[in-house]
Amino acid sequence: MSPVYAANGSLDPRSLNYESSDLNEITRRQMNEDISAYRYDLDFCRNQLAAPDLTAQETRTLQIRILDCGHNIRHCQHRIQQLDVQARSAALVPAGGYRSQQNYRAAGSAPRAGGAKRPRISKIEGEEDENGRVGGGNGEADMVIDMNGASTVSIQRLGFWKCRLCTSQKYLDSGSNRVPSAPCKWPLKDVSKMLNHFLDMHTEHAPNERCEELGAALAHNRGPFEYWLTRTRSQELDDMSVIDDLIHTLQSGTLPEALRGLNRAANAFPNTVSGIKR
Incomplete structure (x- = not known):
């Protein structure tokens, strides 16, 4: 194909x-x-x-x-x-297929000497580097340093996504009882707000449509999503491909079970497999 x-x-x-x-x-x-x-x-x-x-x-x-x-x-x-x-x-x-992040840590990660974890070093709040990137305190960007002191990846807290469901004809025709009551005026930047926006609101759309739009938003903002998982929700992800699995599950129209325990709106979201609400 x-x-x-x-x-x-x-x-x-x-x-x-x-x-x-x-x-x-x-x-x-x-x-x-x-x-x-x-x-x-x-x-x-x-x-x-x-x-x-x-x-x-x-x-x-x-x-x-x-x-x-x-x-x-x-x-x-x-x-x-x-x-x-x-x-x-x-x-x-x-x-194998999709596994929980606990199985990824048990089977997919390489052992580290002495059980030492990779130190995470952030810049001082409000400090800017030579490229103008703001450091860790305000959540704009955060540098991860491996055991050899080499920079491996930089993630930031805030992202950018314009909700496409807010401009869809299905939403515009849903009447005065729609949620949100008015189209989203500003772009969604915080991952928690992205989750709540698509899982709590836009009930005029089917659950799989809301999951697909959330998956597109997180795929476009993978760095902020990683920040939310590892910093905001304190998840230790030794294998970052777990993030790709979560995004691809959402893009397929299904809510990953791993998200239900990390977000209130996700926990209350209708089960798209059985058709009932947990």
């Missing part, structure tokens, strides 16, 4: 045929797709940054987004390199 590209440059997951049961092969393919999408987003932001009528805040937002895209591309490349090393050493993770 030939791949079909979405409007943001990423591959439409519905056009892909994952016949292979090799988790590492699927992950490598997904990482390459993410790299293509991030590069498309990077080119778009650079073109937008050249516009003559940008405000200072818009310029700042685009600069942060450009940095985030670059870090996400490097993260995907590092992940592919890790998979190649695992393949060469014949230390592959056993094939």
Whole structure:
């Protein structure tokens, strides 16, 4: 099946045929797709940054987004390199479908000497580096340092997503009792607000439609989603492919069970499998 590209440059997951049961092969393919999408987003932001009528805040937002895209591309490349090393050493993770993050930690992560965890080093609140990126205290960006002192990935707390359900005809025709009562005027930036917006609201749309839109929002804001999981909800993810599994499950129209215990709106969201509310 030939791949079909979405409007943001990423591959439409519905056009892909994952016949292979090799988790590492699927992950490598997904990482390459993410790299293509991030590069498309990077080119778009650079073109937008050249516009003559940008405000200072818009310029700042685009600069942060450009940095985030670059870090996400490097993260995907590092992940592919890790998979190649695992393949060469014949230390592959056993094939299988989706597993909980506890199983990923038990079966998919490499052991660390002495049980030491990777230290996470943040910049002082309000401090800016030479690229103008704001450090950890206000949640704009946070640097992760591995055991050798090398930077591996940088994630930021806030993202950017314009709700497309707020402009859909189904929502506009739903009458005065619709929720939210008016179309979202400002972009959704905080991941918690994204979750609550699509899982608590837009009941005029079917649960699978709301999950698909939430999956698209989190795929576009993977860094902030990682920040929310690892910092806000204090989840220790040794294998970051868990994040991809959560996003792809949402994009397929189903709410991942792992999210129900991390968010109030997710816990009350209708079970799209059985048709009942938990």
